[in-house]
Amino acid sequence: MINFTVGPVQMDEETRKMGMDQIPYFRTPEFSQTMKENEKLLCKFFDAPQDSRVIFMTGSGTSSMEGGIMNFFTTSDKLLVVNGGSFGHRFVELCEIHEIPFSEIKLDYGKPLTKEILSKYEKAGYTGMVLQLCETSTGVLYDMNLVGDFCQRNNCFLFVDAVSGFLADKISMKEMHINAAITGSQKALALPPSMSFTVMDTEAQKRCYANKVKSMYFNYADYLKNGERGQTPFTPAVGTLLMLNEKLKRIEAKGGIEEMNKAAAERAEYFRNRIKHLPFKLFTEEGSTSNCVTALMPTTAGVNAHKIFEIIKDEYGIWICPNGGDMADKVFRVGHIGSISKDEIDKLVQVFDDLAKRKLI
Numbered sequence: 001m002i003n004f005t006v007g008p009v010q011m012d013e014e015t016r017k018m019g020m021d022q023i024p025y026f027r028t029p030e031f032s033q034t035m036k037e038n039e040k041l042l043c044k045f046f047d048a049p050q051d052s053r054v055i056f057m058t059g060s061g062t063s064s065m066e067g068g069i070m071n072f073f074t075t076s077d078k079l080l081v082v083n084g085g086s087f088g089h090r091f092v093e094l095c096e097i098h099e100i101p102f103s104e105i106k107l108d109y110g111k112p113l114t115k116e117i118l119s120k121y122e123k124a125g126y127t128g129m130v131l132q133l134c135e136t137s138t139g140v141l142y143d144m145n146l147v148g149d150f151c152q153r154n155n156c157f158l159f160v161d162a163v164s165g166f167l168a169d170k171i172s173m174k175e176m177h178i179n180a181a182i183t184g185s186q187k188a189l190a191l192p193p194s195m196s197f198t199v200m201d202t203e204a205q206k207r208c209y210a211n212k213v214k215s216m217y218f219n220y221a222d223y224l225k226n227g228e229r230g231q232t233p234f235t236p237a238v239g240t241l242l243m244l245n246e247k248l249k250r251i252e253a254k255g256g257i258e259e260m261n262k263a264a265a266e267r268a269e270y271f272r273n274r275i276k277h278l279p280f281k282l283f284t285e286e287g288s289t290s291n292c293v294t295a296l297m298p299t300t301a302g303v304n305a306h307k308i309f310e311i312i313k314d315e316y317g318i319w320i321c322p323n324g325g326d327m328a329d330k331v332f333r334v335g336h337i338g339s340i341s342k343d344e345i346d347k348l349v350q351v352f353d354d355l356a357k358r359k360l361i
């Protein structure tokens with residue numbers, strides 16, 4: 001089995017070995033110490049401003065999308081939500097559920113957010129903005145400098161879903177004026193699914209303390225208070241947090257975030273160069289592609305994208321990533337995060353070549 005999806009992704013040998021261990025009790029100074037290290041390294045890798053904190057949520061990425069909407073915003077806010085695909089659409093639904101007033105910037109799927117589009121929303125009383133770093137469903141990487149400058153100029157609180165983009169694409173909370181950003185365990189960190197992490201600056205923390213959230217499990221003020229002693233209010237996915245600690249330290253030892261970004265960029269470029277002869281078209285607009293994933297459209301008439309995923313899974317034991325919703329028949333994706341080698345990429349290209357020979361693509 002080779003896994004080219006965007007999560008859960010292939011884990012490193014070091015992480016998999018840790019999966020054999022017993023799960024320790026966690027209300028101990030030793031575990032608190034581990035958590036303090038996790039917090040420090042995540043702040044460093046997000047290039048977070050001084051006195052930033054991290055919330056460790058037991059729940060997949062969506063739990064931290066929802067927790068952020070609930071804790072950072074109130075019904076007095078007016079948000080700008082960028083909807084460029086399934087994950088942007090999820091923020092729209094969350095704002096509706098939690099009754100946060102918002103305007104939706106609906107993009108054509110595969111297209112970036114441009115200066116022209118954003119300029120229509122200048123000086124219009126928005127208090128916050130939410131979007132993805134990488135919209136995983138289309139492979140679009142948003143121009144976060146453009147967004148950050150807009151938010152600074154308009155005094156908007158910026159909350160970024162970097163669940164898939166973190167480690168693959170550059171993110172700097174300081175440079176991009178980001179107040180809070182999230183990632184998840186099963187994306188580029190290549191850990192088992194179970195946890196998601198929110199890095200927040202002092203402004204975000206202030207909002208959590210001021211907000212009266214109608215939830216026990218998603219009360220971020222409680223997480224912040226417990227975090228001061230390196231603990232969480234409730235039992236977290238302890239095993240994943242120990243794996244996180246090992247992984248973050250290993251990233252640090254291997255040259256840090258720049259090296260991770262570089263390696264993802266190399267994998268993405270290698271793959272994109274190797275498939276130039278195949279009957280696929282890049283779904284993502286040129287110049288806005290993320291290193292995390294390549295979204296492709298078959299160009300041969302009658303070829304169905306979801307069918308390609310099924311054939312490769314059932315006949316070759318390789319998983320590429322199917323799309324959902326409106327894009328299911330037209331688009332499939334190949335992920336570049338997790339432990340993927342060039343040999344494995346070559347194997348996938350051989351499979352595509354074989355499908356071409358069999359006239360299936």
Ligand SMILES: *Cc1c(COP(=O)(O)O)cnc(C)c1O
Nearest residue numbers: 060061062087132136161163164
């Ligand atoms: C994967 C992903 C999420 C979270 O999805 P879960 O299934 O809840 O882990 C959120 N945002 C983006 C951009 C993602 O790629």
